[in-house]
Amino acid sequence: MRLRHLSVLAAVTALLASPVQAQAAQSGHTYHVAPRGSDRAHGTQASPLRTIGACLERVRPGDTCLIHHGTYREQLTPPSGAEGAPITIAAYGDGPVTVDGTERLTGWKDAGGGLIATATDLPPDPDFNAVFLDDARAAEGRWPNSGADPLNTTWAEADTTSTDQHIDDTDLPDAGWTGATVHLWAGSNPWAQQTGTVTAASAGKLDFKGGNYRCPPLCMGNQTYRNYYLVGSRAALDQPGEWYYDKTAHRLYLVPPKGGIAGHTVTAKHRLWGVDLGASSYVTVRGLNLWGTSLRTGKSSKGVVVDGLRATYISEFSTLPMPPDSDLAVEPFEGNIVASRILDSGVQILGTGNTLKNSEIAQSAGDGVLVRGTGNTVTNNHIHDVGWMGSYTPGIEINGNGHTVTHNTVRRTGRAAIDTAWQLNGTEFHDNRIAYNDISEAMRTSRDGSPFYVCCSLNGSGTSIDHNTAHDADGQNGYYVDNYSHHFRLHHNVAWNTGSRGVYFNGHTGPSIANEDHNSSYGVGINVASVALGGATDASGSYFSNIVGPKPVTATQTGNPLPVVRSNLISTSPGYTDAVNGELWMTPGSPAVDAGEVVDGITTDVLGTAPDQGAYEYGAPVWSTGCALPGCVQRVRHGNWTATASDGTSASATVDGDINTRWTGTAPQAVGQSLTVDLGESKTFGRLSLDAGRDTSGQPYGFTVSVSRDGTHWGEPLARVSGRSFTQDAVFPHRTTARYARITLTANGPTPWVVNDIRLYGDGPDAASTLQAEQATSVRGTERGTAATGVLGSGDRLGFGTVNIRGRQLTVRLASTCAQGCSLELRLDSPDGPVAAVVALTDTGGEWREQSVALRREVTGTHDLYIVAKGGSRVTALDWLTIRP
Known part of the structure; x- marks a missing residue:
């Protein structure tokens, strides 16, 4: 070793x-x-x-x-x-x-038809209105009705006789839809969503104006995708909590909660920017919460530091207009609608030399964070549940040059987790560093894209995209450098469960020159190519080496010099530690060890006789991605799960950890059909994700989730879900511990239901997964690196909050020079809490080794977990730990 x-x-x-x-x-x-x-x-x-x-x-x-x-x-x-x-x-x-950013609404009066109303002036543009009922987002009235999660929306489906600006739908009721907003997810391969205004309507028919009628990719008509819904009409109010604002009469209508409005609180958004630093420099904002509003710096801002912000429901809007010409850095054209709302949503870090760090940004119809200008930093942030309106608004939008975007966790986004907008940025994108980010559960309301997305014609000279992980996404690729972009250097990235490819450089009948990917690892859930450069008229200077993956590395052989593809390991069994759980570092005997070539600026930290292939150098500490805040790690470790279907078919594809394999029912969806999952051991979780893949049919029309400890006794359903998204989330009201989960259909549907992948999530990390020491949520007495801690002295400690534990054996990977009297204590719930295990250390000569010890008793449940060093001034450095049965 x-x-x-x-x-x-x-x-x-x-x-x-x-x-x-x-x-x-x-x-x-x-x-x-x-x-x-x-x-x-x-x-x-x-x-x-x-x-x-x-x-x-x-x-x-x-x-x-x-x-x-x-x-x-x-x-x-x-x-x-x-x-x-x-x-x-x-x-x-x-x-x-x-x-x-909200103000309370009072003075409610009966408005007839089961509605109440109050006279009010809402200051924002009507497209940006937001209403909250009892401190939760209230949905604008819509047809068809949908659940509370805007990333798991219910769509109506137009008939095939629809045309570009006309919808036929036999299910559409005859109501006052004229003037309403129609929200479209339509076309042969829709890149983004769009909105229009209904001009005429009758039972089963409506005409609209607007939207993007660019055909065939993004138009209504006889297309593969014909999804839509309606908002902005009083006729849609039929569900408790729904609202409609009559901007002419300055009157807000609400369907009251059952039992009436008494005892409930309703607030409405009044301030788009709760913290407006648009004309400020050298300001530090630390430890504030934002509710129903956002924060921005300005084009001239310098030296602003935003630290420990917790911002919730930052942006809301109901339309997707074409960006104004004044916002565009390229010639206006119809396709620019995809950039709608990028510049007027999210937490905005504009200007020069500003910083956003240690913050949680959640719930946005548009961007999570917009970083724009030069030399800004976005680091150690948790960004989630954003971009639900389905334009190109991502978790983090990066425009400009010289930015540093590192150590962020970005999950549950409508489209990309990290994105660039060339229409707004121009063709330059140089000297940016995008590294150590964990990006997952992306592409929830789109199809053509990826967790990391670059478009288009961008010059990425000096930019490094490295040490990121992309996984569990419904797009086509993990990393996507699209349409003529060039001089992008990727290295030491990881992707699994990202669809067709790990990385795709799309020439799209144009040049794709000097693009690179080196020392990256790709795992299960990639079924076309690990790395591909395709469709380029000129691929000069492109270079792909030291890649490990299950599918070939390919490049269009055109240009001078021709693309280089060499020193890659293509294998379904390359020796990964745990491919299903994304642990793509090598085990002893892997053919990737010492099998790579030297790449200037990339293979800089080599152990052994030659660089390794893949993203992790064998024998070195294992680097990690994402933030080190509570909630940044949530995925439950996948074990020996099995699944059975009520129709008797094998459902193993639903629990094999591969997003590209699929189970399909034998008959059209019917109430009572079910899947039962045996986790093999009890797990603690609060959310179940049902991934039905990227096809346009087969998503369940509705289901419940129940759990059991023994597979025999089942309680009432913990979650009820409706909608037809690629991925549907069942969120429980509280964490539950169970060995079995059952998904039962609650609605009929015209086609058999399909499931590609089932995933579980908790409120904190699963101790059976590898807990990276540098991702501890609290650290005392040592430094936190990107791949391990520094040396812990006696009394130094690491803490992990809200860890789900069920096990008897602690394993740690460490490097020590302490000859005697040194140990690591595992303590529960506080730094001086009960001792669950003691690891007596031996001198490893400063080399990395694993040590295991039995716990004093089996530990179950959710605990804060602490590792406390005992002994001399230099006890050990720590790489990772696990607790397993």
């Missing part, structure tokens, strides 16, 4: 410690703000101000506003600080501080 010496690890860890450090404490005046205060007060802790705005009127460079626990319904517009003397707006630490 080739092993790295500990001194080398320590040096690398020091260099790779958190890329953005907290700003040093500053001198200046400190003001306190609290709900109990008065804006005429002095702003001391004993006599605080009432509003944050009053504090911002007083601050000067170097001053601080400390905000005490409470909800603040105001817009913050800070003045600029100075370089080295920023203005700081920070939570005091005595409880959540929420900047709320």
